[in-house]
Amino acid sequence: MTAATPGEPGAPTARTRGTGGSAPQLADRTRGRTATLNQLLLAAVVFVLGVLVALGPFHGDAVVFFLGVVVVVVVTAATLVFPWNRVPYGWIAIVPAVDIVAITLMQLAAPDTVMGLLWIFPTMWLAGGFGLPGLFGVIAAIAGIVSVLNALSSTEVTYRTFLLPLVLFAVAATSHLNARRSEAQRMLLAKQSHLLRSVLARTRRQEQVVTEVLDAVDFGVVRIGPDGRVAVTNEAHGRLQQGLEPNDQTEVAAFRDDGVSRLPPEEFPLERARRGEAFDDQIVWFGAEPGPRRALTITARRLTDPDRGDIGAVVVSRDVTAELNALRARDELVASVSHELRTPLTSILGYLDLAIEDPDTPDAVRAGLDVAERNAERLLRIVADILAASSSSASSVEASLTPQLIDAQDLVRTAATDATPVAAGRAITIDMTGLEPATAWADPLRIRQVVDNLIANAVTYNKDGGTVFVGTTTDGVSTWILVRDTGVGISDAERSRLFQRYYKAGGERRAGTGLGLAITRDIVRAHGGELALHSAPGIGSTFIVKLAAHRPERDTQ
Numbered sequence: 001m002t003a004a005t006p007g008e009p010g011a012p013t014a015r016t017r018g019t020g021g022s023a024p025q026l027a028d029r030t031r032g033r034t035a036t037l038n039q040l041l042l043a044a045v046v047f048v049l050g051v052l053v054a055l056g057p058f059h060g061d062a063v064v065f066f067l068g069v070v071v072v073v074v075v076t077a078a079t080l081v082f083p084w085n086r087v088p089y090g091w092i093a094i095v096p097a098v099d100i101v102a103i104t105l106m107q108l109a110a111p112d113t114v115m116g117l118l119w120i121f122p123t124m125w126l127a128g129g130f131g132l133p134g135l136f137g138v139i140a141a142i143a144g145i146v147s148v149l150n151a152l153s154s155t156e157v158t159y160r161t162f163l164l165p166l167v168l169f170a171v172a173a174t175s176h177l178n179a180r181r182s183e184a185q186r187m188l189l190a191k192q193s194h195l196l197r198s199v200l201a202r203t204r205r206q207e208q209v210v211t212e213v214l215d216a217v218d219f220g221v222v223r224i225g226p227d228g229r230v231a232v233t234n235e236a237h238g239r240l241q242q243g244l245e246p247n248d249q250t251e252v253a254a255f256r257d258d259g260v261s262r263l264p265p266e267e268f269p270l271e272r273a274r275r276g277e278a279f280d281d282q283i284v285w286f287g288a289e290p291g292p293r294r295a296l297t298i299t300a301r302r303l304t305d306p307d308r309g310d311i312g313a314v315v316v317s318r319d320v321t322a323e324l325n326a327l328r329a330r331d332e333l334v335a336s337v338s339h340e341l342r343t344p345l346t347s348i349l350g351y352l353d354l355a356i357e358d359p360d361t362p363d364a365v366r367a368g369l370d371v372a373e374r375n376a377e378r379l380l381r382i383v384a385d386i387l388a389a390s391s392s393s394a395s396s397v398e399a400s401l402t403p404q405l406i407d408a409q410d411l412v413r414t415a416a417t418d419a420t421p422v423a424a425g426r427a428i429t430i431d432m433t434g435l436e437p438a439t440a441w442a443d444p445l446r447i448r449q450v451v452d453n454l455i456a457n458a459v460t461y462n463k464d465g466g467t468v469f470v471g472t473t474t475d476g477v478s479t480w481i482l483v484r485d486t487g488v489g490i491s492d493a494e495r496s497r498l499f500q501r502y503y504k505a506g507g508e509r510r511a512g513t514g515l516g517l518a519i520t521r522d523i524v525r526a527h528g529g530e531l532a533l534h535s536a537p538g539i540g541s542t543f544i545v546k547l548a549a550h551r552p553e554r555d556t557q
């Protein structure tokens with residue numbers, strides 16, 4: 001039964017539609033194998049019957065019986081050697097037709113036996129493999145043969161006489177229906193296979209296009225899967241990392257944007273992305289001097305599926321070494337020019353003081369000299385800020401520190417009191433109720449500079465009639481200094497550039513040189529502290545300075 005191949009005529013059509021021109025060749029190769037398997041199965045059963053008849057008593061015409069057996073054997077041998085793949089498929093129907101004749105001979109040899117059950121094999125083959133013509137041909141052939149046998153038989157016709165043809169008709173109909181069902185399934189599978197191949201080919205083309213695009217850009221792209229593993233990288237990422245990859249013996253040194261402070265492993269961009277963070281323009285220096293160094297600006301974006309579930313991240317890196325080196329060269333030039341300006345400005349201020357204090361100077365001239373002195377002092381402060389911001393590295397700030405145990409509460413209160421007259425000019429209130437007793441290990445002059453800058457910004461970018469809140473607190477290990485305003489706030493776009501040198505945030509007032517916050521951050525970092533910012537447009541901004549509450553243990557050794 002399993003050797004029969006129902007629906008064989010329909011199979012080439014399905015394959016042709018599904019796979020194109022190669023399908024008929026596939027059907028041709030299958031044709032000879034199908035005929036061979038079906039005929040061998042019948043021959044095996046007939047061979048067993050022949051052995052049983054030869055060994056045991058047989059009540060019938062043995063000559064006619066073995067004639068039928070010989071016919072089956074001859075047809076089987078012919079099936080094995082005949083090139084069925086070279087003739088039209090319909091010619092194969094000759095084989096089951098001859099089998100029906102051979103089985104009829106065996107049934108005539110022993111009318112009282114059930115030799116006719118062997119008709120099931122050619123019946124299934126014809127009904128299942130040759131469509132409706134095969135089904136109707138089988139029905140007509142079996143009906144005719146049974147009618148002739150009943151006419152030649154001398155026994156009485158009973159219901160048993162019609163049972164065999166009814167069974168054969170049912171088997172033929174079932175084989176035909178199964179063949180049609182199998183053919184429909186094969187057609188559906190062929191179409192689905194063709195569709196899947198088309199989708200696969202299109203997906204591969206799209207993947208190739210995306211790969212070529214990613215390899216063409218000059219910035220590195222890394223795709224991180226939801227499990228934290230790197231799934232995709234482009235050629236630019238390999239070029240950017242070339243010469244900087246760690247080996248088994250060494251690790252690549254990574255530094256913050258100042259190029260000096262070591263970057264902890266947990267703050268590496270890929271580690272942050274694996275933890276689910278998203279960030280913009282993190283600058284990391286790779287490599288330690290005097291070896292090759294490269295600065296990369298790195299951005300991470302989270303990816304989500306249609307259900308808003310996290311499916312990983314894309315990390316983009318860009319080489320900004322040349323840009324940062326150019327900025328450093330600019331800072332050095334500005335520092336050199338500013339240093340040259342500082343000496344004549346100091347001399348100018350000295351002579352202005354002498355002229356103002358001279359009793360012979362007329363009042364009208366003294367008023368003009370006061371204006372000149374104020375502007376010269378302002379110019380000197382700007383020069384001082386430029387010199388501080390243009391230091392070659394953060395280590396220069398750290399080298400100028402003389403830390404000691406200070407009273408942070410008193411320092412902030414003094415700075416707030418000194419800023420009160422300026423704030424009162426715009427009806428801004430400085431609230432000092434948040435000051436709590438707290439100590440910090442820091443340079444008092446430098447931290448006073450930090451607090452002055454933060455309070456000055458809080459007043460400058462506040463609304464008229466607003467409030468500036470200052471506060472201090474400690475937990476015995478760390479001390480926090482807070483400055484909060486009710487001003488215009490800072491947008492997300494400005495926040496990423498707020499601590500860049502010479503950058504001035506937008507708003508109604510664009511005061512200063514844009515160096516205050518950059519200097520403030522450098523001073524806080526030089527103390528080993530942190531400067532945090534929380535802001536929302538239209539609500540205000542909060543700056544939090546975190547310092548050590550006591551002298552670090554490494555400094556006591």
